[in-house]
Amino acid sequence: MSGMVEKRGSGRWLTHAGLIAGIAILGFPIYLAFVASTVTQGDIIRPPMPVVPGGHFFENYREALVSGINAPVWRMLVNSTIMAGGIAIGKIAISILSAFAIVYFRFPLRQVFFWLIFLTLMLPVEVRIVPTYEVAANFGMLNSYPGLILPLIASATATFLFRQFFLTVPDELAEAARVDGARPMRFFFDIMLPMSRTNIAALFVILFIYGWNQYLWPLLVTTEPSMNTIVMGIKQMFPSGDDFANWPVIMATAILATLPPVAVVILMQRLFIKGVIESEK
């Protein structure tokens, strides 16, 4: 009996040791980046590289946030938040409405439209980037938030997910609402939307991070430093030619760039778990 407990105990320690090793491997580069953001340029260049945080934390972060290299980091963070938030909210709004139309309305070519949407899943942004740029430029959307957001806003994946969810909702619910006197959009806002909040929370996390990590499109569509997003901004901080890189500020920027997605994950995870618990049974 005691042997069994002992064995179980040692097994638990082993499992934890494995997990801690994994976290250390994943976390070490991030820790290094943090260390690099708290020392001076000289400390980084001189080998060996420091592994203990230095005393220049506030100095480096203030420099990054306020002046940056091309544009102040706070400006790029704001741009990225607007873009990622806009893409996530826009994608959810458009796809939930498309899914609602495809599932609950009978109109000519309904299936054709569904498959057309589905087909676009196979076309990544990069494939259609040149024509998209042409369209955005003709609409005068270069260097603007609509230019950053609108071309990325359609989502076949989200439409498909909402469609699958709506198909699992019993028809009687729509019929009960019809008998209760709800017109289609009332039914959508009063019943389908609240029932979808778990799916919306999960999708928001995925889509916000998707939007946050956009690199190629913001690089094409923005030329003014004040419209730069943080992910492309980091890359542009690297010097071209013989300039030297200001590593402490670049690392501070990198650390700052990870914070909003982390915040979104933590915030939405609570909502997400709450939704899962509530919809149980």
Place this chain on the structure above:
Amino acid sequence: MATIELKSVRKSFGKTEVIHGVDIDIANRELIVIVGPSGCGKSTLLRMVAGLETVTSGEVFIDGKRVNELEPMDRNIAMVFQNYALYPHMSVFDNMAYGLKIAGTPKAEIKERVETTAKLLELEPFLARKPRELSGGQRQRVAMGRAIVRKPAVFLFDEPLSNLDAKLRVQMRLEIKGLQKELGVTSLYVTHDQVEAMTLADRMVVMNAGVAEQIGTPLEVYQNPATMFVAGFIGSPPMNFLPAGALTQGLENDRLLNGLAKHSAGSSALTIGVRPEHLAFCDAETARLSGEVRYAEVLGAESLVHLALAEGRLLTVRQSGSAATPEAGETSFVRFDDADVRIFDSAGMRIPAD
């Protein structure tokens, strides 16, 4: 309150016609039960009255007004669904209040009406709960409450009790009957359960394959079934059917079969039906049928004895639980009164007794 009238209502899905012209007149305050096997079109018929299915041809009137083209919300009806269809994210109160809210009823009145209905259905302690926190029976009550609170002209029930366990079903059946009488709302109730139909109905409609085979009070339908289908469907265990021809040979001098011969030259094409409770065991002299006992179901209050006749046909005899049950393998003799026999022609239609 209201009347409902269906005039040669038909329904087709694509090229397949599933309802072949049904006429029903429902009086004010009446509870009509539509009963039939699955796939007979009874739910489709109800959904056409509700406005959830379009009417292919024919007319539906509610309170004398043609409603064919009206949306469900404009027909002044309320419906109770088989799976209750409660809004899962809303409290019991909000579920019941939703229809009133859409209709723009003042808040104070909504509160008062929901609370009165909740009291009637003993749902008061649950008003703040979500449907998932309720038992099946409570959910069923909420679904009823959602219908009652709107004070509609007509209640439509689509197999509302089939998701409940047997005991609760009996209890809710009585409650629905009581509520319907108390509120005096004209109701249309669909079920496949003939006991439910018999106990609830003022009048019942027996449907088969898209046709209303008989409309009448439960007793009328039970005692004088219009067709062989109705005779076999209503009553449990079902009516015994025997080919008239098979009987004649054993019972040459039978008064009934002499009378039968008048109806058609080929009396062998006729079928006679006798309910199990109208058969009784007797001695060999007075017997009209004899067979070997196969097995007996002893149910306490009554016993069902199954006999195999000479040609292998099974016959059920229902007798009091206190009567002696014959042993399996015994040969038993059975008699019945002429008055209890129903005669059907080759098309399954009952031939009226003179």
